[in-house]
Amino acid sequence: MPCPKLQKKFSFFLILPVFLISVLLFLESFSFAYPQWTVKLLNSLSAIRSINNYGAFAIMTTRRPEIIIEGSSDGIEWKEFPFCWKPDDPHKAPAFISPFHPRLDWQMWFAALSTPKENPWFASLLSCLLHGKKEVIKLFKANPFPTSPPKYVRALIYVYEYSSWSEKKRKDSGGTELFMGCIFLLLL
Structure with missing residues (x-):
């Protein structure tokens, strides 16, 4: 069983990237234009299928x-x-x-x-x-x-x-x- 103090220390380092990626994906649903390196990053992370847009209406049309x-x-x-x-x-x-x-x-x-x-x-x-x-x-x-x-x-x-x-x-x-x-x- 992991030590709660150790878990608290490292959870910030996990929460921060998850939060930032989630914000990027949220902005993507509004057709926000990203630099090419950000698009490549999001595409490579989408293969993991842990942090992504999903569902019938993940992308809203305009x-x-x-x-x-x-x-x-x-x-x-x-x-x-x-x-x-x-x-x-x-x-x-x-x-x-x-x-x-x-x-x-x-x-x-x-x-x-x-x-x-x-x-x-x-x-x-x-x-x-x-x-x-x-x-x-x-x-x-x-x-x-x-x-x-x-x-x-x-x-x-x-x-x-x-x-x-x-x-x-x-x-x-x-x-x-x-x-x-x-x-x-x-x-x-």
Whole structure:
């Protein structure tokens, strides 16, 4: 059994490098630019797998694609099917949802990161909206077509990005929206 006095003496020499490496890894998650020697050090230490970023969301992205579903009765005026929990207005903070798990909103996030071929359920969702299926419409915050279902639906992909500090000062906005040009259009 190690001597407690000896353990206390040497623990500082172990804690200090672990703390410093942890700080470097934390800063890395914010895309902090390191000198090349620091990158090499972090890469070599990651092989040990003792001090590292891990988990499903170890690295936060600075861009987030979001699918917006819209419907139309005439193909000219489009109304959005608002989601209950998914971020929509870049000027409004996301809602607190715990302990619930908003399955549709969560799946929409992953659908935006992949292709329609990888998400066959998405075409079914749009088809249900075209047919006015009440059990599917209940998954949304509101029904923009309360009297009859839309004749057309489309999905637009917007990319939300963090503003730089200079953009925030200049525009006084919390984020920018960019249309990605990916449109799915289903006709009844």
